[in-house]
Amino acid sequence: xxxxxxxxxxxxxxxxxxxxxxxxxxxxxxxxxxxxxxxxxxxxxxxxxxxxxxxxxxxxxxxxxxxxxxxxxxxxxxxxxxxxxxxxxxxxxxxxxxxxxxxxxxxxxxxxxxxxxxxxxxxxxxxxxxxxxxxxxxxxxxxxxxxxxxxxxxxxxxxxxxxxxxxxxxxxxxxxxxxxxxxxxxxxxxxxxxx
Amino acid sequence: xxxxxxxxxxxxxxxxxxxxxxxxxxxxxxxxxxxxxxxxxxxxxxxxxxxxxxxxxxxxxxxxxxxxxxxxxxxxxxxxxxxxxxxxxxxxxxxxxxxxxxxxxxxxxxxxxxxxxxxxxxxxxxxxxxxxxxx
Numbered sequence: 001x002x003x004x005x006x007x008x009x010x011x012x013x014x015x016x017x018x019x020x021x022x023x024x025x026x027x028x029x030x031x032x033x034x035x036x037x038x039x040x041x042x043x044x045x046x047x048x049x050x051x052x053x054x055x056x057x058x059x060x061x062x063x064x065x066x067x068x069x070x071x072x073x074x075x076x077x078x079x080x081x082x083x084x085x086x087x088x089x090x091x092x093x094x095x096x097x098x099x100x101x102x103x104x105x106x107x108x109x110x111x112x113x114x115x116x117x118x119x120x121x122x123x124x125x126x127x128x129x130x131x132x133x134x135x136x137x138x139x140x141x142x143x144x145x146x147x148x149x150x151x152x153x154x155x156x157x158x159x160x161x162x163x164x165x166x167x168x169x170x171x172x173x174x175x176x177x178x179x180x181x182x183x184x185x186x187x188x189x190x191x192x193x194x195x
Numbered sequence: 196x197x198x199x200x201x202x203x204x205x206x207x208x209x210x211x212x213x214x215x216x217x218x219x220x221x222x223x224x225x226x227x228x229x230x231x232x233x234x235x236x237x238x239x240x241x242x243x244x245x246x247x248x249x250x251x252x253x254x255x256x257x258x259x260x261x262x263x264x265x266x267x268x269x270x271x272x273x274x275x276x277x278x279x280x281x282x283x284x285x286x287x288x289x290x291x292x293x294x295x296x297x298x299x300x301x302x303x304x305x306x307x308x309x310x311x312x313x314x315x316x317x318x319x320x321x322x323x324x325x326x327x328x329x330x
Contacts, residue, residue, distance in 0.1 A: 010320060014312055017280070021308070024284055046280075053320040137320030144200045147316045155309035162304065 007146035010137050012058060012107035013049045014147070018154035019100030020045030022093050022161045029166025034078075034087040041071055045101065056137045061111040068105030072098055088166065096161035100154070200321040204313060205268040206261030212254030215240075219247035240303050269318050276314030279307050 023042030027035045044067065052059050075098045078084040084091050138147050162168045219242040222234030226243050233243035242250075253275055260271035283304075 010316055013320075014316060017312060017315075021280075021283065050315070050319060053316055054323075056320065056323070136323050138200050138317050139321065141200075144203070144317065144321070147320070148313055151309045151312035151316065154312055155305050159305040159308055162308075 003142060006140070006142045008150070009143055010053065010147050011150045011153075012104050013052045013137065014150040014154045015100045015103040016045045016049030016052070018158040019097050019104065020047075020049060021158055022097040022100065022165070025162050025165040025167045026089055026093055026097065029090070030088045032087065034089060037074075038089070041067070045104070048104070053137050056135050058108055058111045061108040061115070065105055065108040065112055068101050068108060071101045072105065075101075090165055092164045093161040096157055099157065199265050199268065200317050201265055201268040201272055202261050204261075204317045205257045205272055208310065208314065209254045209256070209258030209261050212250045213258060214254075216247045216250030216252075216254055219250060220244070223247060240306065265322055269322055271318075272314045273318030276311045276316070276318055279311035280315060283308060283311065 020042045023038050023045060027037075027039035027042055029035075030038055048059065048064055058064060075094050078087070078089060079091055079094065084094060138144055215236065219234070219236050222236050223242055223244050224234075226233050228244045233241045233246065236242050256271050257268075257275060260267040
């Protein structure tokens with residue numbers, strides 16, 4: 001395993017966490033069928049990221065690839081047909097979520113392809129190498145540095161994407177209203193959208 | 196400790212959060228305990244006294260766990276990381292309501308999200324055999 005692979009080992013999982021968060025934020029503002037679909041995909045993304053981190057490898061890569069491809073096609077269709085605007089889905093965050101999901105899909109495709117080749121070589125007793133000797137996702141200083149770098153990258157893209165969702169625009173930003181010391185019991189503070 | 200990613204992360208993050216919690220009180224004089232308006236820490240991050248106390252408690256928990264052992268560090272990293280992520284998600288659905296006391300500025304969100312990912316990543320992804328490790 002070369003240094004770059006070690007450094008970026010956790011990035012698909014972190015990308016799934018970022019994508020899941022943005023999709024959930026989009027779901028909070030969308031509502032209806034689109035909201036349910038976005039929430040389901042977001043929860044799936046978060047779950048896949050957490051379980052894969054725990055397992056030290058991409059779990060269910062074929063399923064992740066299929067769902068990831070479906071999300072990318074769906075997002076493209078939403079933007080391309082103009083449905084995104086009518087369903088209350090912000091285009092910018094949707095593009096950011098698609099980028100996150102795209103990383104997961106590409107990584108899953110790579111894992112599926114590698115698994116197929118390994119299985120073909122080991123007939124009649126195929127065993128996937130990923131299952132044979134799973135490594136921790138973070139094992140050593142290089143992968144730890146990769147985790148920190150990946151977290152900064154994901155947060156760097158996810159934070160502005162989250163702020164651009166309807167939920168993010170409604171959120172009450174500290175320090176951007178008038179008057180110091182305003183109590184949170186003052187309910188007249190929503191919806192100014194400063195971020 | 197040098198060979199344990201969980202202990203390194205818990206100690207470093209713990210020290211930073213304790214420092215941030217202490218420095219926060221320097222910019223929140225006269226600010227209400229749970230005020231939606233706070234002082235600017237380092238000119239970027241908005242904090243109020245409750246926020247400072249949360250930073251101090253989280254930092255202390257991480258620091259103690261980091262100095263203790265791998266199992267404690269792994270547990271606290273996972274719990275704190277998961278809590279940050281969960282609170283972030285809940286925050287989206289509380290947006291625009293009076294209960295939205297978690298709403299922060301963009302710099303806060305960035306720091307919290309990055310912290311959540313690192314803590315959760317190292318807690319879940321490193322040292323899966325921590326229960327038998329003695330690092």
